[in-house]
Structure formats: C-alpha cells, structure tokens
Amino acid sequence: MTFRDKTVIVTGAGRGIGRGIAKAFAEKGAQVVIAEVNREEGEKTVSEITEIGGIAMFVSCDVSREEEIAAMVQKTVSAYGNIDVLINNAGIANPHTASFYELGADEWDKVMNTNARGCFLTSREAAKVMRDNPDGGTIINISSTRALMSEPDTEAYAASKGAISALTHAMAVTLGRDGITVNCILPGWIETGDYSTLRESDHDQHPAGRVGVPEDIAKACLYLADPDNRFVTGAQLVIDGGMTRKMIYVPD
Incomplete structure (x- = not known):
C-alpha cells in the first residue's frame, strides 16, 4: 500500500489519534496537511513527520469557522495541487462543566459546531476539489462509540458523534456519483497518554485483551483510503477491542 504523491488532509492532527493518522500516511509516502487550531502542537506533528523523511505542512484551522476551512483547503490546493483524502478528526469533548440540567445552549453549540458542523463544512469544501479528480476521493470521519453508548452528562458529545455517523451515510450517497467514498470510524478507548500507567483491569475490559492505541485507528484509515x-462506502467501522459487544452482567 502506498500513497506516494497523494495529498491527505488530517484535521486535529496536533496530537493523539490525529497525529497518529498523519504520521501513518506520511510513512506511506503521502504529503500530509496538518489542519490544526493549535500551532505549537501542529508544528510538532510536522516536525515528527519531517524527521522520518516525510512531507507535511501545517495550516492553522479552526473547523468551527467556515472561512478558516475554506482558506485551509485553498492553501492545500495551492501547495500540492490536489486533495485525495480527507480525515475529519478534529473535535472537542463534552465540556463536563455542567450536568444535563445545567448544560447551556452555548456549550451545546460549541461542541456541535466543532464536531458535527465542522465535519460537514470541511467535507463540503474538500469534495469540491475531489470531484474533479480522475480517481475521485476519500473522506473518513472519526466518530466515536459514544454514538452508540454513553456515560452520564455527555449529551452534547454523544449527539455530535451520532450526527457524524448519520452524516457519513448521507454524504456517501450524495458524493458517490462524484467518485468520492465516505466512511466513518468509531473508536473506543484509545489511549493517547502514557500507556504504561494503564491497569490490568483496564485491559481486561476488552475482549481483545488490551486498550487501543492511535495506530489502531491509523491502520483502519489506511485501509479505507486504499x-x-x-x-x-457509507460504512461504520467500530474499533474498540470488542468492548461494545461485551455484555455487562453483575450477579446478585
């Protein structure tokens, strides 16, 4: 599998899953655009990619702002001439500053605008370029198993991820006529911090026997972009070590 001379945009690639995805595509020869709101983190990802001989460019982009998305896409085309793959990874978690009964409209809108609306707007702008490609294009949305299950007081985040999952199949149907595939990945517990601090009980919760790592999501992106x-297309790929399939039963 190679992505040599292919242009890949990864939003929110300054750390965690996004950084892992960006590095995986760079290792396969792609020229990667790090679309990230945090300059320091974005440039760190670029540095790590160039250190291994990869090609990467940082572009400042807040996906909750339509004008910044359009500018990011324009800079990508100006630099590399094309867009082949878009990974919509940027997102923020539920603020956790208020319970269900105190969650305000501003907090709700901030999560929805970044996660769901940002996914739509970035896809729309990238697809305008992809539809002219002889080989079409690929859009991969990073949703979450929170689209399927929840903890208390995470309504905004769960709703935003559910919206991304629904948006995926809608865009797959619409953009299929332009040769663009659209899929989404639903990560479960993916540890982006110090993996060595995890407990044995953390790993035991997973039928796969371990907590996930960013590379698990990156490999799925490579598959879907191949x-x-x-x-x-229109698929939802759950990558959670089997956690959402494990029945929880507490005997008396």
Whole structure:
C-alpha cells in the first residue's frame, strides 16, 4: 500500500489519534496537511513527520469557522495541487462543566459546531476539489462509540458523534456519483497518554485483551483510503477491542 504523491488532509492532527493518522500516511509516502487550531502542537506533528523523511505542512484551522476551512483547503490546493483524502478528526469533548440540567445552549453549540458542523463544512469544501479528480476521493470521519453508548452528562458529545455517523451515510450517497467514498470510524478507548500507567483491569475490559492505541485507528484509515477498497462506502467501522459487544452482567 502506498500513497506516494497523494495529498491527505488530517484535521486535529496536533496530537493523539490525529497525529497518529498523519504520521501513518506520511510513512506511506503521502504529503500530509496538518489542519490544526493549535500551532505549537501542529508544528510538532510536522516536525515528527519531517524527521522520518516525510512531507507535511501545517495550516492553522479552526473547523468551527467556515472561512478558516475554506482558506485551509485553498492553501492545500495551492501547495500540492490536489486533495485525495480527507480525515475529519478534529473535535472537542463534552465540556463536563455542567450536568444535563445545567448544560447551556452555548456549550451545546460549541461542541456541535466543532464536531458535527465542522465535519460537514470541511467535507463540503474538500469534495469540491475531489470531484474533479480522475480517481475521485476519500473522506473518513472519526466518530466515536459514544454514538452508540454513553456515560452520564455527555449529551452534547454523544449527539455530535451520532450526527457524524448519520452524516457519513448521507454524504456517501450524495458524493458517490462524484467518485468520492465516505466512511466513518468509531473508536473506543484509545489511549493517547502514557500507556504504561494503564491497569490490568483496564485491559481486561476488552475482549481483545488490551486498550487501543492511535495506530489502531491509523491502520483502519489506511485501509479505507486504499484505492483497492473503493467498494467500501457509507460504512461504520467500530474499533474498540470488542468492548461494545461485551455484555455487562453483575450477579446478585
């Protein structure tokens, strides 16, 4: 599998899952655009990619701002001439500053505008470029298993991820006529901090026997972006070590 001479945009690639995805595509030869609101973190990802001989460019972008998305896409095309793959990874978690009964409209809108609306707007702008590609394009949305299950007081985050999952199949149907595939990945517990601090009980919760790492999501992105897999579109790929399939039963 190679992505040499392919242009890949990864939003929110300054750390965690986004950084892992960006590095994976760079290792496969892609020229990667790090679309990130935090300059320091974005430039760190670029530095790590260039250190391994990869090609990467940082572009400041807040995906909750339509004008910044359009500018980011324009800079990408100006620099590399094309867009082949878009990974919509940028997002923020539920603020956790208020319970369900105190969650305000401003907090709700901030999460929805960044996660769901940002995913739509970035896809729309990238698709305008992709539809003119001879080989079409690929959009991969990073949703969450929170679209399927929840903890208390996470309504805004769960709703935003559910919206991304629904948006995926809608865009797959619309953009299929332009040769663009659209899929989403639903990560479970992906540890982006110090993996060594995890407990044995953390790993035991997963039928796969361990907590996930960013590379697990990156490998799935490589699969979905591979031109040989263009029959896969509108799909939701749950990557959680089997955690959402494990029945919890507490006997008396």
